[in-house]
Amino acid sequence: MNNLAPDSKHAIFWKANKSEAANGREAIVPTGGILGGGSSINIMMYARAAASDYDDWNTTGWASEDLIPLLRKIETYHIAPGRATHGYNGPIHVSYADYFAQIAQEYLDVCVKRGIPKVEDLMDLYTGHGCAHLAKYIHPETGQRQDAAHRYIHSQSHNKRLHIMTKTLVRHILFDGIKAVGVEVIGNKNQDKDADQTPREIRARKLVVVSAGAIGSAIVLQRSGVGQATRLSELGVNVVADLPVGANYEDHSSCVITYHVADDVETLDPVMERYPGVMERYLAQFAHGKGFLTSNVNDAGSKIRPTEEELERIGPAFREVWKRQFESAPDKPVFIQxxxxxxxxxxxxxxxxxxxxxxxxxxxxxxxxxxxVLPGITHECKHTGRQPISRGHVYITSANPYSLPDFSTGFFEEKADVEIQMWMYKKTREIARRMPSYRGEYAPLHPKYPKSSSASCVRLDAPPPSDMEDLVYTAEDDIAVEEFVRQYGDTTWHSVGTIQMKPKEKGGCVDSRLSVYGTENLKVADLSILPKNVGSNTYSTALLIGEKAASLIAEDLGLVLP
Known part of the structure; x- marks a missing residue:
């Protein structure tokens, strides 16, 4: 987790605008600032989207039946042989690693008792509800991270046609009319304070492909004149193509809930506190691909869909979301836990x-x-309840590459988002309270309940009783829970959607071949092109886009891939 610490040299931290919906906070969204991008700093959790997520994009060549062969091509799946949607000869290794935590097993046991079935393959693309031992992007023999840099790029170090420039910032794309002909770069002062600021041009013979992520790619395109014409003109940027670049930022909201566990439970805490001898012992095990450090401390989890009874309790705003997105799609989870x-x-x-x-x-x-798809509603309007609201956005504020963007996440501006996080907080608490290692809530990171509340936090000295009843929350308690969600709900580092792959007349910026509308020889290949976020961590989908982009580019250039 050091990669995501505030002083990390491997991440770029984007500060969002203050948000009334998030108690006036300025969300901080980290993205990868190292070769391999987010794959080099993520939590290595193996998670894949539902098949219907891809079908919902409604884009030729991007349906689940088109993409499953590429998903198989990506991976070597060590969990079990012969599973139809998994691959067994790809560069990315998927395994359970060597370690499985005690509390992970307790969690699975309680989930089953609480009506969440244990399943063999939670990531088969078709299971939307269940709990499981979670696989990881970790090599089963070495215990090493399976990031894109090591699995795709470093293995090509012998390739004389591959040139990588680190600590380098793209100022803008170079155009000859509407034809992309290269990029202009400078040294990146954010990574090297003495970096050379002399502009250098890199010319492209065939294509310019932008892959800077949902935030970075939107910024590069706008500085280059590809974006909303009125905004760019006001900043003195010459407009090349008038497109809604940056207008549809999406991320998954999350809440992370903290609980005490018994003092004899093996956790990451002694490592984080640098207990004497602990790290040395673990490193000795890790040298052989064994032990605690082969895990991402994320050993079990669930995909969760509410029951009809739970839907009644969640609230009317989410009921509309359920009808629209989930009711007819049983492969879609509402939550990943x-x-x-x-x-x-x-x-x-x-x-x-x-x-x-x-x-x-x-x-x-x-x-x-x-x-x-709603007549009379534009993508800039903001409403609540049953009406559409604007998503977040990423807009440049200057042509200066060091200027911070106008960035909004859109978190909790929709009542349904708050309702569902409140419900999930309560559901999560009932799971935690029944785990043998549970010793109470860590009160400073829980709702501030009224003193008289029967839902108040507790601190235990022994395992919880086996016959406990579910907590009952009053209207006052719900106010406290909502306040907690708005105060502590945060990013999940799943930024997508700022350069959407859709028909231009529906707000799209790139076509099904990833070519930017209104330009020539310019493509975008990263998570910014998603028409809609997937119900999953996004590393798998990022790899998928890379594979799909490679095949499309090869076709355009008349090349045959191995």
Missing amino acids: TIVNGFLGPRTAVPEKSRFMMLGNIAAYVSIFDPF
């Missing part, structure tokens, strides 16, 4: 020599109508 073996935040936020578990709740959707 994982149990984390330790406290991943700053140690100053918790008492010394304490041990914790965290349950992370990731909303696997964005509760927004597509404005282009």
